[in-house]
Amino acid sequence: MKLGVVKAYVLKELTEIIRSRLIIMVYLMPTMVLVLFGYGIRMEVTGARTLIIDNDQSHYSQLLVSKFEHSKYFDVTIEKRGEAKALDEIHKAKNDILIIIPESFEKRLLHGQTTQIGVFLDAAFPTRGSTMESYVKGVVLDAAGQMLERLAGNAPTISINQRTLFNQAMRDEDAIVPGLIGLVMLIAPAILAALLIVKEKERGTIFNFYASPVSKSEFIAAKLIPVFLLHSINIFILFLWATYLFEVPFRGSFLLYWLTSELYLVISLSIGMLISIITRTQIVAVVLTVIVTIIPGFLYSGILMPISSMVGVSRYEAHIFPVMYYNHILYDVFLVGEGLASSKTVTYIFILALYAFSMLTLGSFLLKKELR
Amino acid sequence: MELNVENVRVYHKKSLGIAGASLSANEGEIIGFIGADGAGKSSLIHAIAGVIPFEGDVTFNGLTYHSPKEAEPLKPSIGLMPQGIGLVLYDLLTVDEHLRFFANIHNIKQDVTFKAYKLRLLKMAGLDAFQDRQAGKLSGGMMQKLSLICTLLHRPKLLLLDEPTTGVDPLSRIELWEILDEIRKSEGTISIISTAYMQEAAKMDKILLFDEQEIIAQGTSSELLDSVRAMSYVEGIKTQEPCIRTLHATYCLSPLEAEHTEPSLEALFFVNALQKGKKMPLIEITNKEKTVELPDVVMEAKGLTKVFGSFTANENVDMTLHKGEILGLLGANGAGKTTFIKMLLGLYPIDGGELTLLGKSIQTQEDRQALKASIGYVSQHFALYNDMSVEENLLYFASMRGIAMDVAKSRISRYALELGFDEYLNAMPHELPLGINQRFSLASALLHEPVILFLDEPTSGVDAIARAKFWELLKALKERWEISILITTHYMSEAEFCDRVVLLRQGKKIADHTIAEFYAEHPKAQSFEEIFLEYYR
Numbered sequence: 001m002k003l004g005v006v007k008a009y010v011l012k013e014l015t016e017i018i019r020s021r022l023i024i025m026v027y028l029m030p031t032m033v034l035v036l037f038g039y040g041i042r043m044e045v046t047g048a049r050t051l052i053i054d055n056d057q058s059h060y061s062q063l064l065v066s067k068f069e070h071s072k073y074f075d076v077t078i079e080k081r082g083e084a085k086a087l088d089e090i091h092k093a094k095n096d097i098l099i100i101i102p103e104s105f106e107k108r109l110l111h112g113q114t115t116q117i118g119v120f121l122d123a124a125f126p127t128r129g130s131t132m133e134s135y136v137k138g139v140v141l142d143a144a145g146q147m148l149e150r151l152a153g154n155a156p157t158i159s160i161n162q163r164t165l166f167n168q169a170m171r172d173e174d175a176i177v178p179g180l181i182g183l184v185m186l187i188a189p190a191i192l193a194a195l196l197i198v199k200e201k202e203r204g205t206i207f208n209f210y211a212s213p214v215s216k217s218e219f220i221a222a223k224l225i226p227v228f229l230l231h232s233i234n235i236f237i238l239f240l241w242a243t244y245l246f247e248v249p250f251r252g253s254f255l256l257y258w259l260t261s262e263l264y265l266v267i268s269l270s271i272g273m274l275i276s277i278i279t280r281t282q283i284v285a286v287v288l289t290v291i292v293t294i295i296p297g298f299l300y301s302g303i304l305m306p307i308s309s310m311v312g313v314s315r316y317e318a319h320i321f322p323v324m325y326y327n328h329i330l331y332d333v334f335l336v337g338e339g340l341a342s343s344k345t346v347t348y349i350f351i352l353a354l355y356a357f358s359m360l361t362l363g364s365f366l367l368k369k370e371l372r
Numbered sequence: 373m374e375l376n377v378e379n380v381r382v383y384h385k386k387s388l389g390i391a392g393a394s395l396s397a398n399e400g401e402i403i404g405f406i407g408a409d410g411a412g413k414s415s416l417i418h419a420i421a422g423v424i425p426f427e428g429d430v431t432f433n434g435l436t437y438h439s440p441k442e443a444e445p446l447k448p449s450i451g452l453m454p455q456g457i458g459l460v461l462y463d464l465l466t467v468d469e470h471l472r473f474f475a476n477i478h479n480i481k482q483d484v485t486f487k488a489y490k491l492r493l494l495k496m497a498g499l500d501a502f503q504d505r506q507a508g509k510l511s512g513g514m515m516q517k518l519s520l521i522c523t524l525l526h527r528p529k530l531l532l533l534d535e536p537t538t539g540v541d542p543l544s545r546i547e548l549w550e551i552l553d554e555i556r557k558s559e560g561t562i563s564i565i566s567t568a569y570m571q572e573a574a575k576m577d578k579i580l581l582f583d584e585q586e587i588i589a590q591g592t593s594s595e596l597l598d599s600v601r602a603m604s605y606v607e608g609i610k611t612q613e614p615c616i617r618t619l620h621a622t623y624c625l626s627p628l629e630a631e632h633t634e635p636s637l638e639a640l641f642f643v644n645a646l647q648k649g650k651k652m653p654l655i656e657i658t659n660k661e662k663t664v665e666l667p668d669v670v671m672e673a674k675g676l677t678k679v680f681g682s683f684t685a686n687e688n689v690d691m692t693l694h695k696g697e698i699l700g701l702l703g704a705n706g707a708g709k710t711t712f713i714k715m716l717l718g719l720y721p722i723d724g725g726e727l728t729l730l731g732k733s734i735q736t737q738e739d740r741q742a743l744k745a746s747i748g749y750v751s752q753h754f755a756l757y758n759d760m761s762v763e764e765n766l767l768y769f770a771s772m773r774g775i776a777m778d779v780a781k782s783r784i785s786r787y788a789l790e791l792g793f794d795e796y797l798n799a800m801p802h803e804l805p806l807g808i809n810q811r812f813s814l815a816s817a818l819l820h821e822p823v824i825l826f827l828d829e830p831t832s833g834v835d836a837i838a839r840a841k842f843w844e845l846l847k848a849l850k851e852r853w854e855i856s857i858l859i860t861t862h863y864m865s866e867a868e869f870c871d872r873v874v875l876l877r878q879g880k881k882i883a884d885h886t887i888a889e890f891y892a893e894h895p896k897a898q899s900f901e902e903i904f905l906e907y908y909r
Contacts (some may be wrong), residue, residue: 007476111762203459211451371423
């Protein structure tokens with residue numbers, strides 16, 4: 001490989017990327033995806049708009065109401081206009097939950113009879129609905145436990161003493177943002193790498209490669225090095241967004257994060273290169289890259305659901321795409337911090353390296369230095 | 373050092389590119405490839421350059437190769453300039469950056485000798501003053517010259533140029549030829565050049581004539597001319613024998629009792645077409661469906677000026693176009709021809725001067741709107757919608773013009789017959805030969821029966837037969853419809869078909885005469901090309 005040739009090509013690519021203002025996309029797109037998705041995806045429900053009709057107005061009913069009022073998950077309004085009006089509010093999507101405490105609530109409790117409370121939920125979004133349902137159940141159970149203690153005079157009940165690990169506050173940001181880095185670092189470099197080769201095919205400048213003594217490996221190096229350099233900076237930018245803007249903790253080794261990300265970057269580049277070999281126009285290359293990278297990047301990234309909970313075909317599919325391995329390491333360095341001490345991390349790094357190597361080899365094998 | 377091509381055959385996917393091509397060339401020779409579009413010239417050039425898989429043997433400098441891979445060791449001594457204006461250039465890189473890039477990818481040591489050579493090339497190409505200009509902002513001719521010197525930078529021993537002069541003005545063409553001549557003398561380079569300009573082909577050591585994926589004749593210019601001299605007669609002969617008539621001459625295989633004329637290389641194509649038994653459609657234009665009374669002067673421009681930033685594209689240009697006149701607008705690349713036409717059409721706002729069309733002064737957009745129905749325009753880059761057949765495309769253009777469907781349909785079928793593309797009506801645009809494309813872009817401009825026609829380089833890249841037919845059409849239109857035509861071209865031979873010619877240089881008008889007046893002013897000139905060059909030297 002002649003270094004002068006590679007250097008000339010790299011210099012040319014960088015000049016073109018800067019003059020065509022493609023450079024803006026290189027740095028804006030990853031940040032945009034991170035910020036938009038980071039703020040946009042919300043799994044947990046806080047401040048559900050709740051109406052409570054307290055027909056009992058007793059001590060115990062007040063206790064139940066105050067339990068809801070003190071929870072950050074509910075935003076409580078005491079409804080005095082009646083049931084029909086309250087249901088109407090839910091129909092109009094002005095409120096999410098309606099809780100009705102019946103008149104004889106306290107009396108029945110004191111007499112040791114079963115008592116029921118009415119709960120209406122907006123379950124137009126099933127996930128959100130079932131989340132709210134479980135929250136309501138939790139609060140009611142908690143209140144019931146306390147009431148039982150009082151009624152039976154300190155009779156023992158089960159109380160939960162839970163500790164959540166890795167994401168103590170159970171913040172969505174902590175769960176989503178690292179996964180997004182895995183998604184962004186798969187899509188953005190692949191698109192740019194695909195563009196750089198296909199652009200020359202579309203314009204006709206590819207003849208400069210066909211007709212000159214430039215070798216295949218020199219050409220590939222010349223096309224991939226600029227993208228590699230430019231996107232290496234994104235590894236740091238995304239890290240800063242995650243830790244400062246989204247306040248995701250970082251518990252692992254930065255060196256591990258950095259080096260694995262560079263390895264992952266090479267995989268993304270070679271996906272772009274493979275696509276540019278089979279396409280002829282820039283538009284097809286971009287669309288194909290987005291399809292090939294965004295679906296596995298999203299589905300099998302562990303953002304929407306953990307790989308460990310996948311079964312059957314989807315579990316095998318997840319293992320085919322590189323994003324699973326990288327995301328495992330990402331979640332480790334951000335939230336867990338076990339690093340190389342975990343044998344799984346070491347295996348996954350090895351798999352990523354193998355992936356990068358075989359994709360590059362395949363690309364240089366398939367790239368032909370002739371018209372077709 | 374010599375080149376031997378033995379029985380080369382090239383396929384593009386399933387379709388044949390060229391078959392049974394053999395040729396040989398000695399050191400310093402210039403070989404010319406001539407022929408219609410799609411005749412196989414580019415395929416053979418690509419095969420010799422080792423950029424496309426092929427069957428057969430190519431031997432250069434003692435090394436025989438049968439595939440691009442085997443040609444790899446020769447790449448340092450091969451220079452290829454593929455077809456297409458500025459095809460190998462990067463729009464965003466400057467002239468100087470191109471030269472450095474091409475030197476680097478050929479691994480040339482950039483020492484004093486190289487720098488001197490580079491400067492010489494730049495000077496020869498007239499680009500030394502534009503070293504910091506980005507390639508995308510160069511004119512077509514400058515792009516071609518830049519591509520050529522980029523190809524010459526590594527001093528190739530085998531130079532393959534695919535239509536390097538198409539769309540390039542005569543002045544730039546002469547400069548290109550001077551560069552080539554110097555290189556072959558100093559380096560002993562073998563050059564293979566395909567061209568659409570027959571005057572150029574005449575300068576080459578050997579000419580190969582391509583037709584329908586075959587080489588059908590080869591020899592020196594005079595040998596080839598001798599072979600067709602017997603079949604060339606003066607124009608306007610009436611005979612029952614099958615023959616082809618052009619504005620210049622009549623070609624007939626069987627001997628006629630008529631005066632012979634001195635053939636040009638273009639005669640080869642006509643004779644070949646006759647030998648293959650092809651019939652040329654008779655050009656017959658019917659009268660317009662409705663006639664309108666026209667003023668004697670259909671277009672008058674006074675002091676038209678167009679400024680782009682600090683660059684004046686047109687400066688104080690006066691021009692008149694009379695009823696039933698063909699006016700040729702000639703000039704070097706970047707002289708402001710296209711800009712001028714675009715101002716007349718209202719595609720560019722006018723920065724100064726007055727314009728009168730069909731007796732009405734053009735002030736506002738409304739004035740133009742009223743005249744749109746009287747003007748037809750064929751642009752330099754006429755493009756069709758690739759997913760629609762020719763007929764559907766034409767119907768689409770017609771409905772854009774607000775022509776009723778039944779009227780449009782009858783006109784399209786009539787034009788298809790008269791302009792000779794009826795067999796292509798149901799074809800898709802990518803299946804069309806370029807020459808046919810030209811006729812049918814003309815048809816689309818004629819659908820609304822305009823009285824003025826603006827044609828911007830309608831014949832660039834079109835083969836000799838199609839060009840001759842195109843001009844016959846224009847002439848018939850002029851006579852039958854009294855249509856006025858403003859046309860730009862780089863073929864100096866075509867200028868002679870115009871009634872009057874205006875020459876532009878750097879945005880200014882430098883001459884405006886009838887053809888007879890031009891010849892009267894330059895009595896020594898043999899052809900219009902010589903007159904043209906007088907003005908630009």
